[in-house]
Amino acid sequence: MTNVLDIENLTVTFDTADGPFKAVDGVNFKVDQNDILAIVGESGSGKSVSMLAVMGLLPNTATITADKIEFEGRDIRNLSDRDRRHIIGKDISMIFQEPIASLNPCFTVGFQIHEMLRAHTKLNKKERAARALELFELVGIPEPHKKLKSFPHQLSGGQCQRVMIAMAISCNPKLLIADEPTTALDVTIQKQILDLLLDIQAKTNMALIMITHDMGVVAETAHRVVVQYKGQQMEEANVLDLFENPQNAYTKALLSALPERAVGDRLPTVSDFADSFSKEGASQ
Ligand SMILES: Nc1ncnc2c1ncn2[C@@H]1O[C@H](COP(=O)(O)OP(=O)(O)OP(=O)(O)O)[C@@H](O)[C@H]1O
Numbered sequence: 001m002t003n004v005l006d007i008e009n010l011t012v013t014f015d016t017a018d019g020p021f022k023a024v025d026g027v028n029f030k031v032d033q034n035d036i037l038a039i040v041g042e043s044g045s046g047k048s049v050s051m052l053a054v055m056g057l058l059p060n061t062a063t064i065t066a067d068k069i070e071f072e073g074r075d076i077r078n079l080s081d082r083d084r085r086h087i088i089g090k091d092i093s094m095i096f097q098e099p100i101a102s103l104n105p106c107f108t109v110g111f112q113i114h115e116m117l118r119a120h121t122k123l124n125k126k127e128r129a130a131r132a133l134e135l136f137e138l139v140g141i142p143e144p145h146k147k148l149k150s151f152p153h154q155l156s157g158g159q160c161q162r163v164m165i166a167m168a169i170s171c172n173p174k175l176l177i178a179d180e181p182t183t184a185l186d187v188t189i190q191k192q193i194l195d196l197l198l199d200i201q202a203k204t205n206m207a208l209i210m211i212t213h214d215m216g217v218v219a220e221t222a223h224r225v226v227v228q229y230k231g232q233q234m235e236e237a238n239v240l241d242l243f244e245n246p247q248n249a250y251t252k253a254l255l256s257a258l259p260e261r262a263v264g265d266r267l268p269t270v271s272d273f274a275d276s277f278s279k280e281g282a283s284q
Pocket residue numbers: 014016021023041042043044045046047048049050059061180213
């Protein structure tokens with residue numbers, strides 16, 4: 001199995017007006033081809049920041065340290081601009097929570113996908129047009145010819161997320177990072193988008209990292225799970241082991257807060273368990 005991403009001891013510290021703030025503190029994980037890894041944790045636990053660090057998308061107030069950040073065995077921290085362009089956005093691509101905000105409102109979605117293909121492939125204009133149409137069909141956009149000529153505001157949230165997915169997979173990435181890809185969408189559309197991502201992952205063998213705060217999404221999608229709390233990695237486990245036999249107090253709290261696991265009249269919240277969270281809590 002080919003290793004795609006290997007991160008060891010990743011730390012991200014922001015320079016802020018109140019002094020240094022450690023948003024990610026010693027996170028480790030590996031992702032292989034075909035893997036689906038979920039990174040789960042509540043808002044502010046450093047899930048997005050750790051992936052933005054990998055993508056090189058953090059502002060220069062961020063200091064990133066790590067023992068290793070490797071893509072396919074290659075250190076990606078000190079790439080030349082040319083190599084960086086080749087890997088980031090092509091071999092590793094990312095989709096975000098707010099699809100409408102990720103698209104440029106001034107250009108049609110068809111133009112934006114053409115530009116992506118122009119930047120990262122050798123396809124000529126005619127081939128790009130054919131590929132754009134093929135991608136829109138693949139991600140299930142109705143009337144793809146017509147929709148390619150639409151501006152983002154003319155599409156629904158679900159359709160915009162499908163466009164973002166089409167753009168993200170346009171260059172056959174080896175790793176797709178999906179940062180809360182369904183959070184901003186209606187519940188019925190959420191399921192369709194998750195199914196679409198899983199379908200594409202199965203067809204392409206790419207590795208998929210799913211960032212989420214939703215244990216339901218973890219259960220439906222992931223093979224393996226990393227649990228983060230306040231920038232620290234609490235636990236990493238196979239998805240079945242995590243649900244059946246969580247080792248860390250924070251993971252147990254996240255699972256106890258699931259409606260189907262409620263006991264008694266009140267649904268516990270994660271903060272009910274807050275005193276017992278720590279890395280050392282792994283044996284609790
Ligand atoms: N540019 C920045 N400067 C200072 N602090 C930041 C910056 N970006 C993020 N942070 C802080 O880093 C912490 C981790 O943020 P991050 O976005 O990774 O959380 P998250 O787990 O992805 O949560 P969410 O689901 O809300 O995005 C938060 O406390 C956030 O406020």
